[in-house]
Every structure is written in C-alpha cells, then in structure tokens.
Amino acid sequence: xxxxxxxxxxxxxxxxxxxxxxxxxxxxxxxxxxxxxxxxxxxxxxxxxxxxxxxxxxxxxxxxxxxxxxxxxxxxxxxxxxxxxxxxxxxxxxxxxxxxxxxxxxxxxxxxxxxxxxxxxxxxxxxxxxxxxxxxxxxxxxxxxxxxxxxxxxxxxxxxxxxxxxxxxxxxxxxxxxxxxxxxxxxxxxxxxxxxxxxxxxxxxxxxxxxxxxxxxxxxxxxxxxxxxxxxxxxxxxxxxxxxxxxxxxxxxxxxxxxxxxxxxxxxxxxxxxxxxxxxxxxxxxxxxxxxxxxxxxxxxxxxxxxxxxxxxxxxxxxxxxxxxxxxxxxxxxxxxxxxxxxxxxxxxxxxxxxxxxxxxxxxxxxxxxxxxxxxxxxxxxxxxxxxxxxxxxxxxxxxxxxxxxxxxxxxxxxxxxxxxxxxxxxxxxxxxxxxxxxxxxxxxxxxxxxxxxxxxxxxxxxxxxxxxxxxxxxxxxxxxxxxxxxxxxxxxxxxxxxxxxxxxxxxxxxxxxxxxxxxxx
Numbered sequence: 001x002x003x004x005x006x007x008x009x010x011x012x013x014x015x016x017x018x019x020x021x022x023x024x025x026x027x028x029x030x031x032x033x034x035x036x037x038x039x040x041x042x043x044x045x046x047x048x049x050x051x052x053x054x055x056x057x058x059x060x061x062x063x064x065x066x067x068x069x070x071x072x073x074x075x076x077x078x079x080x081x082x083x084x085x086x087x088x089x090x091x092x093x094x095x096x097x098x099x100x101x102x103x104x105x106x107x108x109x110x111x112x113x114x115x116x117x118x119x120x121x122x123x124x125x126x127x128x129x130x131x132x133x134x135x136x137x138x139x140x141x142x143x144x145x146x147x148x149x150x151x152x153x154x155x156x157x158x159x160x161x162x163x164x165x166x167x168x169x170x171x172x173x174x175x176x177x178x179x180x181x182x183x184x185x186x187x188x189x190x191x192x193x194x195x196x197x198x199x200x201x202x203x204x205x206x207x208x209x210x211x212x213x214x215x216x217x218x219x220x221x222x223x224x225x226x227x228x229x230x231x232x233x234x235x236x237x238x239x240x241x242x243x244x245x246x247x248x249x250x251x252x253x254x255x256x257x258x259x260x261x262x263x264x265x266x267x268x269x270x271x272x273x274x275x276x277x278x279x280x281x282x283x284x285x286x287x288x289x290x291x292x293x294x295x296x297x298x299x300x301x302x303x304x305x306x307x308x309x310x311x312x313x314x315x316x317x318x319x320x321x322x323x324x325x326x327x328x329x330x331x332x333x334x335x336x337x338x339x340x341x342x343x344x345x346x347x348x349x350x351x352x353x354x355x356x357x358x359x360x361x362x363x364x365x366x367x368x369x370x371x372x373x374x375x376x377x378x379x380x381x382x383x384x385x386x387x388x389x390x391x392x393x394x395x396x397x398x399x400x401x402x403x404x405x406x407x408x409x410x411x412x413x414x415x416x417x418x419x420x421x422x423x424x425x426x427x428x429x430x431x432x433x434x435x436x437x438x439x440x441x442x443x444x445x446x447x448x449x450x451x452x453x454x455x456x457x458x459x460x461x462x463x464x465x466x467x468x469x470x471x472x473x474x475x476x477x478x479x480x481x482x483x484x485x486x487x488x489x490x491x492x493x494x495x496x497x498x499x500x501x502x503x504x505x506x507x508x509x510x511x512x513x514x515x516x517x518x519x520x521x522x
C-alpha cells in the first residue's frame with residue numbers, strides 16, 4: 001500500500017523544513033527524516049548565517065568575497081541571486097520565530113568570519129543553527145498540511161527503472177515519482193508517491209574518520225540521485241573546518257566556530273609560536289581552505305597532533321557570554337578557554353559539490369528538486385565562504401517552492417509503481433561485516449583523500465574502495481535491507497565520486513590540493 005503526497009521532502013534541516021512551510025499552503029506535504037526532526041547538520045551550525053544588512057557593507061562586497069573564496073569556479077549569477085535575496089529570507093526566518101542576537105541599540109549584532117570583508121554574520125550566541133532549527137520545527141509541527149515521518153530512511157528515489165522501462169530515452173529523460181522509505185521502527189519498506197520530491201539530505205562528513213557532522217550525515221541524497229543517473233558535480237571540493245576540538249575518540253568532533261577567530265582568537269603551534277603569517281596576509285582570518293592546509297602543513301612539519309587556538313587575551317566575561325557552548329564543552333574536558341589555549345585539528349565539514357541544480361533548484365531528473373548541502377548550485381565554487389551555506393539553503397528552498405507550486409496543477413501521481421522488491425533476500429548479515437567495512441571506508445578517505453592529495457593516493461583509495469563496493473553490493477542484493485547497510489552503500493558511492501572527480505582535476509584549486517599538480521590552471 002502506497003502513501004500519496006503532493007510534495008515529498010527528504011530531510012529536515014533548514015532547506016527541507018523551510019521548503020515544506022512554503023509549499024504547504026498548496027497541497028499535502030510529507031517530511032521524511034531518518035532520525036528525530038531536529039537531528040540535522042543545520043542544528044550543528046554554530047557560526048551563523050550571512051546577509052548584508054547595514055552599511056558600510058554592500059551586496060557588491062558580499063558578492064566579491066564569495067567569488068574570491070570560490071577560486072574562480074562560482075557561478076556569478078547564482079552568487080548575485082543568493083546575496084540579493086538573502087535579506088528577505090532572513091526577514092522570513094525572523095517572522096517564523098528565529099531569534100538573532102542584537103546589540104544594546106537593538107541592531108543585529110554581526111560577526112565577521114574568515115574571507116568576509118565586513119561584519120555580516122547574524123548569530124544566536126554560538127548555536128545559530130540550533131536556534132533556526134527550533135523555530136522551523138515549531139512552525140512545521142503546527143501546520144495541518146504537513147505530516148512528519150521520523151525514523152524513516154529513504155532507500156532510493158523511484159524512477160522508470162523501477163517499472164522495468166530501461167531504454168535509451170530513460171537514460172536522458174528521467175522522472176522522479178517518489179521514494180522507497182524504510183520505516184526504522186517496523187523494518188517495513190513503504191512506497192511514498194509524490195508529484196514533486198525535494199532532496200534536502202544534508203552533508204557527507206561521516207565518510208571521514210574526523211568530522212564535525214552528526215552521525216546522520218552519510219550523503220544519502222547524493223548517492224540516491226547518482227544511482228538514478230542524475231548529474232552530480234564538484235565532489236572533489238570537500239571543506240575541512242580548520243578548527244575542531246582535539247578530543248580523541250569523540251565523533252562527531254566538536255566544532256570550534258570560525259566566529260572565535262573573527263572575535264580575535266589566534267592560532268599557535270604547541271610551542272606557542274604564531275604561524276598563519278607565513279601562509280596568508282589575512283593570517284587567522286584567511287579562508288578555510290588556506291587555514292586548514294596551513295595547520296596540516298604545521299602538523300606534518302612538527303609531528304604534533306594538534307595546534308592551539310588562543311583566546312586568553314580577550315575579556316573573559318565577554319568570551320563566556322559570546323561563546324557559552326564552547327566554554328561549557330571545553331570545561332567538560334578540563335579546559336578553561338579564558339585561561340587555557342584550545343587544542344584544535346581540521347575535520348571534514350562541508351561538501352561544496354553535490355546534486356547539480358539550476359536557478360530554481362531543479363535537478364537533471366524531472367520533478368526532483370535539491371537544496372542545502374546535498375545540492376550544487378554554483379554558489380560555493382571550489383571553496384565555500386563561511387556562513388554562506390545556511391542562506392543558500394533557504395534561498396534555494398524558496399525558489400524550489402515557487403517553481404513546485406507553479407507546476408503542481410499539471411502533475412499527477414504515477415500509477416503502476418511496484419512495491420519494494422526483496423525477493424531472494426535472507427536474514428540480515430552479521431553487523432560486524434557492515435561495521436568493519438564502514439571503518440575501512442573512513443580510513444581510506446582520511447588517509448588518501450584528505451586535505452592534501454596525490455595521484456598515487458587517489459589510485460590506492462579507488463582500488464581499495466572497489467573491493468568494498470563489490471562486497472557491499474553483494475550484501476545488499478542478498479540481505480534484508482537495513483539503515484546501516486544502506487548508509488554503507490551510500491558512503492561507498494560518495495567515496496567513488498569524490499575520488500574520480502579529484503582524479504579528473506589536473507590542478508590545485510580551492511579545497512582540492514594535489515602535490516602532483518600544485519598550481520592552479522587559469
């Protein structure tokens with residue numbers, strides 16, 4: 001028995017929930033999320049959301065900062081769209097109940113982060129994403145047209161492939177009819193039919209051993225669209241956040257927001273010496289790719305396990321008031337950030353590529369949209385400017401909603417969709433097989449496909465991943481489907497995409513740095 005909705009939303013971060021709210025007045029909406037509604041990458045976003053609000057800032061300054069960070073690969077039309085539409089989307093977030101910090105005069109208190117020429121980052125202390133998520137969840141739960149399906153895992157989107165119509169036309173004229181969803185409480189796979197589907201599944205960080213992303217960030221949406229023959233691009237550009245808390249054994253790694261460097265924190269080696277002046281004239285406020293590579297270089301040269309972020313010279317009370325979560329977290333492991341330096345290391349944080357979309361968030365597959373981190377809009381190019389991701393997500397969710405609502409009257413549900421086929425499958429395989437393969441994927445990616453790459457490292461990673469791919473596909477074909485097995489399958493697909501796209505780029509640009517091609521091609 002299938003479920004039918006006008007709009008299917010896979011993912012419950014800022015992109016998915018803002019889109020759901022915007023389309024809910026025009027039809028029925030299903031929001032599918034594989035964990036609790038609030039367990040998203042959005043919730044983990046500490047720093048803030050970028051928007052031009054006050055002079056001396058201007059649209060042109062924000063545009064130029066974004067283009068410079070993107071290392072020549074941004075789509076300037078997209079950059080202008082996001083920057084100019086940002087203030088209206090901020091206003092709507094506020095109208096939905098989001099609280100951003102203000103100063104004593106009632107103006108929004110803006111931070112400055114790496115790569116930004118002006119203060120333009122709105123924030124809610126050091127937990128901005130969590131505050132936005134809270135407001136959106138409250139609003140979504142109140143809407144009568146929105147049904148929420150927690151602990152529901154999207155296995156694959158439904159296309160003509162599932163009807164057995166595999167023809168040359170199918171390969172170039174693909175259409176999405178909904179998705180197969182695994183209910184994690186009953187272990188039953190249900191068919192969700194939809195007139196339009198929004199992919200808003202967030203990031204991919206958990207294919208790496210060290211990441212700031214929550215455990216749900218396994219790139220499911222990108223992998224699903226890749227298997228459905230949709231266009232994926234720019235996966236070689238993985239942003240490593242320069243400063244995650246060095247606390248071995250903890251995953252995800254606790255993020256030390258870039259706003260701390262904007263506030264005046266200084267990077268130092270373990271011997272106390274500053275080093276960023278050797279790498280960039282902007283020093284600690286250089287874009288993330290430069291800072292991450294600088295830290296990686298210092299660690300390789302010194303043999304140290306971490307560097308320090310020093311904020312001990314700032315006013316203690318202001319520090320504690322501005323960064324309460326960081327203060328509290330560090331105290332839990334015996335570090336008083338007003339007196340002690342914070343040990344930090346780079347960690348996988350954000351993927352700049354993903355599902356290719358147009359200016360209306362339409363993918364290459366009909367009636368399938370994508371927004372947020374799983375999408376590739378052209379905004380970030382080869383390197384994301386700090387705090388541009390949340391605003392990109394909500395701007396593109398808005399464009400998608402307008403397009404989907406406009407198209408809705410001309411769309412119908414696809415009939416004749418078969419139920420999920422699990423014929424020939426047996427009992428679930430031993431969990432140890434999946435767990436071990438997952439550890440191997442993380443190790444391969446961390447060791448060979450990290451901040452600095454080479455031809456030989458990428459080749460070795462691909463060879464090892466191909467073995468895991470064959471083993472996992474055999475498991476998938478013969479076993480009863482499970483969330484863990486599907487996530488492993490998705491992570492292997494993602495690793496393959498990252499490696500193959502990295503191999504094709506015969507240059508170093510933005511977040512992709514290879515010792516075999518150290519220079520950028522103009």
